Amino acid sequence: MSSELYGDLAEVRACEQRIVNCWPARSTLIFGGFAVRFAHGYSGRANSASAIQTRAYLGEADIAVIEQLYRGAGLPPTFRDTPLMSRATRKRLDRRGYVLKDASFGMIADFTGVTFPRSTDVEIARKPGPEWLEGISRFQTPEKRSPAHLRAIVGAIRVPAFFATARQGSRAIGFGYTAVDRGYAEIASVMLDPAARGQGIGRGMVETLLAEAVAAGATRGFLQVESNNRIARALYQKLGYRDLYHYETIWLKG
Numbered sequence: 001m002s003s004e005l006y007g008d009l010a011e012v013r014a015c016e017q018r019i020v021n022c023w024p025a026r027s028t029l030i031f032g033g034f035a036v037r038f039a040h041g042y043s044g045r046a047n048s049a050s051a052i053q054t055r056a057y058l059g060e061a062d063i064a065v066i067e068q069l070y071r072g073a074g075l076p077p078t079f080r081d082t083p084l085m086s087r088a089t090r091k092r093l094d095r096r097g098y099v100l101k102d103a104s105f106g107m108i109a110d111f112t113g114v115t116f117p118r119s120t121d122v123e124i125a126r127k128p129g130p131e132w133l134e135g136i137s138r139f140q141t142p143e144k145r146s147p148a149h150l151r152a153i154v155g156a157i158r159v160p161a162f163f164a165t166a167r168q169g170s171r172a173i174g175f176g177y178t179a180v181d182r183g184y185a186e187i188a189s190v191m192l193d194p195a196a197r198g199q200g201i202g203r204g205m206v207e208t209l210l211a212e213a214v215a216a217g218a219t220r221g222f223l224q225v226e227s228n229n230r231i232a233r234a235l236y237q238k239l240g241y242r243d244l245y246h247y248e249t250i251w252l253k254g
Contacts, residue, residue: 022179042149051084119204185213
């Protein structure tokens with residue numbers, strides 16, 4: 001499925017631009033209407049080129065330079081094809097041999113008049129500590145089990161951010177974060193011990209994060225979730241999120 005539009009492009013652009021601030025890469029270069037980001041391979045969003053302007057276009061020469069930059073960093077050239085990318089650019093990437101890596105939905109919610117409960121089992125910190133960094137890494141896929149690389153990303157956040165740790169007794173079993181940029185709050189890195197699923201703990205952690213975000217001035221919420229993650233999508237829909245757009249991550253393998 002190619003990228004599709006469910007909402008207006010202004011909202012898509014608002015979310016995509018804020019991703020750059022709410023989940024910063026170690027370094028970011030601007031090519032026309034694209035943010036080209038590098039973070040040692042940790043996180044797909046922070047190691048790909050994404051359109052941040054409507055109908056963002058890249059010519060052959062720019063694409064070739066971006067590919068060279070990624071290869072020089074030891075990374076496969078990768079693009080996120082959202083509704084902001086021009087179709088001419090996507091066709092050019094297809095001709096160069098880019099293939100699908102994964103697909104996701106961008107979701108959005110309106111927080112106007114909404115109050116979120118706080119869970120007494122969730123601790124909130126303004127900075128990520130060692131327990132949070134190691135906990136996120138423990139539940140990640142193998143290529144993302146690096147507290148140091150995660151710290152490089154979350155340590156670079158300059159907008160207000162909140163880091164959640166959910167506990168059962170004294171044991172930390174869940175982690176997540178939200179960052180608020182100009183009224184939009186992103187929820188991300190929500191991780192829960194598989195043994196603790198189905199008990200409402202994940203929802204309580206997300207609601208507590210959203211309560212912090214609203215208190216910090218958020219009137220909108222946004223997030224990205226993989227297309228095949230039906231459980232997460234269902235949870236966010238219950239919390240008022242709706243699909244805004246579908247996007248594909250494409251790359252040159254090898």
